[in-house]
Amino acid sequence: MTTIQNKTEINKNVSEVYTFLSDLNNHEQLMPENIYNWSSTTDEARFTIQNMAKLALKVEDRVENQIIKLVPLEKAPFEVTLRWELQAISDTVTEATFIIDADLNMMMKMIAAGPLQKLVDFQVNKLKEVLG
Template sequence: MTIIQNNVVINRAVADVYSFLADLNNHEQLMPENIYNWTSTADEARFTIKNMAKLALRISLRTENKEIICVPSEEAPFEIKLAWRLEEQGAETRATFVIEAQLNMMMKMMASGPLQKLVDHQVQRLKETLG
């Protein structure tokens, strides 16, 4: 299992960050430019990653003010789980974005870099969006 993650501290209450992340409609604001054909509801999102794949994700678990887990709702190129984990730190919130992917050696070489860039981009955009 390949685990890719990054975190950021946001100057907002954990409930605010959780409520933003718990609705997949908001996740489009966190996506990089190479994501297009975005459609979403509060529980599901579909999009295309330029030159890579189409993905359909659904929220499989919401633990209030703690964690949101997304998994593919349709067949994906590899087994993957995306999780936002939140920790209250006084008036601030530490948000950690974790991607767990089952990658063979060839896929790991090809996908690790883009997945790390995605994680880094999303945590940075979350901080910019929520201040």
């Protein structure tokens, strides 16, 4: 299993960050420009990654103010889970970690690891920007 992650500190309390991330409708704001055909509900999101694939994700697990775990709703090119882990640093600061666990063979790892790391980095930075 390949693990790709990044984290940031956000100047909001943990419940505000959790509330934002637990609704997949908000995740469109965290996506890079190469994501299009976005549609979502609170629990599911569907989108296309330019020149790559269509993806559908659903919330598999929520632990209030701690974890939001997403898994593919339909067959994906490889087994993958996406997870936001939240930790209260103080009443007004939250550490948010975005983790992608992907079951990549060596060939897929060479192709996908870079773009997945860019996605993780982009979303973490965008979350900090959006929630400021």
